[in-house]
Each structure stands twice: as structure tokens, then as C-alpha cells.
Amino acid sequence: MTGKPSSDRRFGLFVSVDGPSGAGKTTIVRHLAQTLVAQGEQVTVTAEPSSGPIGKLASELTETVTGHALACLYAADRYHHYDTEIRRLLQSGHIVVSDRYVASGLVIQRFDGLDPTFLWQLNEEVEIPDLAVILEADADVIAERLEARGPHNRFQLTPGSSHSEAAYYKDAKERLIEAGFTVLAVDCTTRPAEQSAVIIASELRTLLLSSGATR
Numbered sequence: 411m412t413g414k415p416s417s418d419r420r421f422g423l424f425v426s427v428d429g430p431s432g433a434g435k436t437t438i439v440r441h442l443a444q445t446l447v448a449q450g451e452q453v454t455v456t457a458e459p460s461s462g463p464i465g466k467l468a469s470e471l472t473e474t475v476t477g478h479a480l481a482c483l484y485a486a487d488r489y490h491h492y493d494t495e496i497r498r499l500l501q502s503g504h505i506v507v508s509d510r511y512v513a514s515g516l517v518i519q520r521f522d523g524l525d526p527t528f529l530w531q532l533n534e535e536v537e538i539p540d541l542a543v544i545l546e547a548d549a550d551v552i553a554e555r556l557e558a559r560g561p562h563n564r565f566q567l568t569p570g571s572s573h574s575e576a577a578y579y580k581d582a583k584e585r586l587i588e589a590g591f592t593v594l595a596v597d598c599t600t601r602p603a604e605q606s607a608v609i610i611a612s613e614l615r616t617l618l619l620s621s622g623a624t625r
């Protein structure tokens with residue numbers, strides 16, 4: 411991996427949003443898309459697991475398959491997602507916002523006891539987003555939000571999962587920064603979701619201006 415966004419993305423921008431379960435990724439992504447559309451951008455929201463064949467399989471198998479096999483499925487979905495969906499959208503000038511991307515792959519499979527270095531090696535050759543947003547929040551607050559909303563998967567049922575996940579995200583963030591990703595950490599402990607979206611949109615505007623893109 412070179413640490414530079416690929417030339418596929420000359421016209422669009424690729425933003426990933428990751429963070430602990432219940433931190434507010436989906437909510438913030440929705441507000442972000444609305445903000446960007448209001449600024450006149452063409453925006454596509456996507457997510458991982460993707461809606462492609464590998465994503466569907468990964469999603470179906472998450473509750474029953476564990477460890478290395480599941481990690482490989484999620485990494486395969488990530489490469490395929492970019493190749494079949496994201497690249498084309500970027501080439502046609504869209505801002506592509508992905509609800510989960512590589513950071514989730516470095517974090518979630520750790521609940522199955524996988525080695526972070528193995529997870530990194532599996533994901534090392536993914537395309538680098540122009541901006542990798544990591545949502546951060548106090549683990550007790552996240553645990554409360556998760557309890558209020560209800561769990562979406564088996565990982566969220568692990569006792570103390572929000573605290574473990576916060577620590578895994580810290581490691582993942584460091585790994586991504588080391589690899590040359592542009593990471594924006596947004597603390598959403600008390601900040602309303604709309605405001606988190608405005609912070610991300612403003613960082614994207616700066617990136618667009620510095621890239622010299624005319625829109």
C-alpha cells in the first residue's frame with residue numbers, strides 16, 4: 411500500500427465511517443449525506459457488508475462462522491465492493507460514503523480472538539479512502555446507547571464489548587495512521603449526530619479545495 415489515494419478517485423471522494431457498535435455511524439452517515447447533497451454534491455451512501463454476493467454471504471454467515479474464515483470473507487467483500495461499486499462511482503464524480511470499511515475489519519474480528527497483524531495483512535492492499543473517519547466516544551455512553559437500541563449481532567452480546575471495542579479501535583486508528591491513511595477522529599460522546607456530520611463535511615470541503623477539484 412502506497413499511502414496515497416489511487417488515481418481512480420481523481421473526480422470523486424471516498425469517505426469511510428467506522429467506530430464502535432452503537433456509536434452512531436449509520437445516523438451520522440445519513441446526516442452527512444444530507445449535508446453534502448444540500449451543498450450540491452452527488453453523494454452515494456454504501457456500507458459493508460456490501461449488498462454484493464460476498465457481502466450477502468458474509469452477512470448471512472456472521473452468526474455461525476467465526477475466526478479466520480469470517481475475516482477472509484469480510485476482507486474479500488471489501489476488495490470486491492471497491493472493484494465493483496466504489497471505483498465506478500468515484501470515476502463519475504460522486505462522494506462515496508461507506509458505513510464501515512477497513513477499520514471495522516481490523517476491529518470486529520478481534521472479538522473472535524484474531525491477531526491484529528493477521529487482520530492487517532489481510533486488508534493491507536485495500537484502496538485507501540480520501541478520509542477515514544473514526545467515531546470515538548466514552549465506552550460507558552456507547553454501552554448505554556447500545557442497550558437502548560438493542561444489539562445487532564453476536565459481538566455486541568460479549569460482556570464489556572463496548573470497552574474492548576474502544577481499545578481495538580485505538581489500535582486500528584494507530585495502524586491506519588502509520589500506513590498513511592488520513593484519519594479524522596470525531597468524538598460523539600455528547601456531540602449531536604448533526605454536528606458530527608458538519609465536522610466531517612467541513613473536512614471534506616477542505617480536502618476538495620486542497621485537491622483543486624472544481625465542482
Ligand SMILES: Nc1ncnc2c1ncn2[C@@H]1O[C@H](COP(=O)(O)OP(=O)(O)OP(=O)(O)O)[C@@H](O)[C@H]1O
Nearest residue numbers: 431432433434435436437555559562598601602603
Ligand atoms: N450523539 C449521537 N450521535 C449519533 N447517534 C446517537 C447519538 N446519541 C444517540 N444516538 C443514537 O444511538 C443509536 C445508535 O446509532 P446507530 O445505529 O447509528 O449506530 P451504529 O454505530 O451505526 O451502530 P451499529 O454498529 O450497531 O450498526 C441510535 O439510536 C442513535 O439515534
Ligand SMILES: Cc1cn([C@H]2C[C@H](O)[C@@H](COP(=O)(O)O)O2)c(=O)[nH]c1=O
Nearest residue numbers: 458459472484510511514515518562563
Ligand atoms: C464490515 C464488517 C462487518 N462485520 C459485521 C458486524 C455486523 O454483524 C455487521 C455490520 O452490521 P452493523 O449494523 O453495521 O453493525 O457486519 C464484521 O464482522 N466485520 C467487518 O469487517
